[in-house]
Amino acid sequence: MPEKMGRGRKNMPSWQEFNRLEAAQRNYIRLGDTGRTDKGVFANQDIPKFTRIICEVPTIDLRKKYLSTANVKVAFESLPANRKAAVMDLHFDFSDSGIATPLSLIFDQNAMDTDRGRILCTTVARINHSCLPNAMGNMNWLTHCYTVQVLHDIVEGEEITINYIDVELPKEQRDARLKAIWNFECRCLLCDQHFSARFLQSSNMLRAWLQQFRDTISRFDPGPPPITEEQARQQSLNESQHNSDIHQFIQTAEHEGLPGSLAFACWKAAESALRLNNRDLASKWASETQDILMKTIGIDTAEFNQVILWKIHNQLPSKQPIYFPQLESEREAQERMRLFQPRRGTFRELQ
Numbered sequence: 001m002p003e004k005m006g007r008g009r010k011n012m013p014s015w016q017e018f019n020r021l022e023a024a025q026r027n028y029i030r031l032g033d034t035g036r037t038d039k040g041v042f043a044n045q046d047i048p049k050f051t052r053i054i055c056e057v058p059t060i061d062l063r064k065k066y067l068s069t070a071n072v073k074v075a076f077e078s079l080p081a082n083r084k085a086a087v088m089d090l091h092f093d094f095s096d097s098g099i100a101t102p103l104s105l106i107f108d109q110n111a112m113d114t115d116r117g118r119i120l121c122t123t124v125a126r127i128n129h130s131c132l133p134n135a136m137g138n139m140n141w142l143t144h145c146y147t148v149q150v151l152h153d154i155v156e157g158e159e160i161t162i163n164y165i166d167v168e169l170p171k172e173q174r175d176a177r178l179k180a181i182w183n184f185e186c187r188c189l190l191c192d193q194h195f196s197a198r199f200l201q202s203s204n205m206l207r208a209w210l211q212q213f214r215d216t217i218s219r220f221d222p223g224p225p226p227i228t229e230e231q232a233r234q235q236s237l238n239e240s241q242h243n244s245d246i247h248q249f250i251q252t253a254e255h256e257g258l259p260g261s262l263a264f265a266c267w268k269a270a271e272s273a274l275r276l277n278n279r280d281l282a283s284k285w286a287s288e289t290q291d292i293l294m295k296t297i298g299i300d301t302a303e304f305n306q307v308i309l310w311k312i313h314n315q316l317p318s319k320q321p322i323y324f325p326q327l328e329s330e331r332e333a334q335e336r337m338r339l340f341q342p343r344r345g346t347f348r349e350l351q
């Protein structure tokens with residue numbers, strides 16, 4: 001680690017602390033009643049889109065190999081009294097509980113799966129699920145914080161929602177997953193028939209299509225470098241078809257307001273453009289991916305750095321600033337913090 005960086009320097013909070021302070025000071029959210037029997041998180045003020053409203057270090061962080069009811073208890077017992085109280089204050093449902101203890105029920109009904117195991121964040125755990133979420137959650141292992149950024153302009157009093165499951169799925173599959181993993185029936189705006197049946201039907205169709213095409217796009221294999229002219233011609237035809245799939249996917253993902261899918265497709269478009277040797281286009285799509293990631297999950301994330309590394313590796317020009325938390329000086333890091341300020345625009349501003 002470079003000497004300049006680190007927690008030791010006076011008056012210079014680390015990234016993790018800085019983020020937490022930023023979010024806490026602005027006091028964006030409050031706990032409120034949902035109108036059902038449970039609680040939810042609501043906006044305390046108007047919040048511009050892409051603002052990071054929560055930056056929270058998990059209270060319990062259990063890696064996959066340590067996941068067990070006994071270890072949840074061990075982790076809980078090691079917490080200070082105020083953290084224990086925050087955990088025990090969380091929502092849980094006794095029905096079908098069998099012999100489960102309140103602590104294990106609380107953990108089951110509030111902890112989130114990550115690529116490394118399960119985490120429990122006592123503030124984030126108050127946010128309800130929606131199939132049309134207005135915010136996006138992300139566990140960021142670089143800063144060890146779970147962050148939440150809003151995807152739209154939010155008005156004071158609006159409920160903040162994230163997605164607990166993959167919301168690209170059509171309703172039937174979403175319902176089955178929510179029931180199996182979370183054991184509740186979704187009553188979000190989309191599922192509550194708040195929108196017209198026609199809206200729901202078309203959204204269902206589009207999401208089923210997205211699901212199918214995500215597979216097709218992910219599985220695309222450009223094959224080895226062609227030897228004959230015929231092979232080259234065939235490969236270029238395949239690449240064009242792949243490109244047209246990606247472009248349709250982008251339009252649909254944008255229509256449905258699914259930034260994760262959008263970032264995935266822009267990234268695939270960048271890779272495809274590079275295979276076609278169109279470096280300007282590859283750079284444009286990679287910048288667009290970066291832009292979406294920056295707005296929805298932030299620049300201090302592994303995903304964001306991955307795109308930059310890809311650009312550097314392929315020697316593509318980068319209009320956006322390069323950010324490596326482990327290499328940056330604090331002055332540079334502070335400069336970059338300004339990027340967290342709300343920005344105008346839609347997910348995709350390039351066209």
Ligand SMILES: C[S@@+](CC[C@H](N)C(=O)[O-])C[C@H]1O[C@@H](n2cnc3c(N)ncnc32)[C@H](O)[C@@H]1O
Nearest residue numbers: 038039091110125126127128129184186187188
């Ligand atoms: C992680 S907690 C969310 C916060 C919780 N509502 C509270 O009062 O603290 C998850 C629980 O909230 C409720 N919930 C979350 N999203 C919901 C939704 N879309 N429809 C119905 N219930 C939901 C379910 O009871 C679920 O088990």
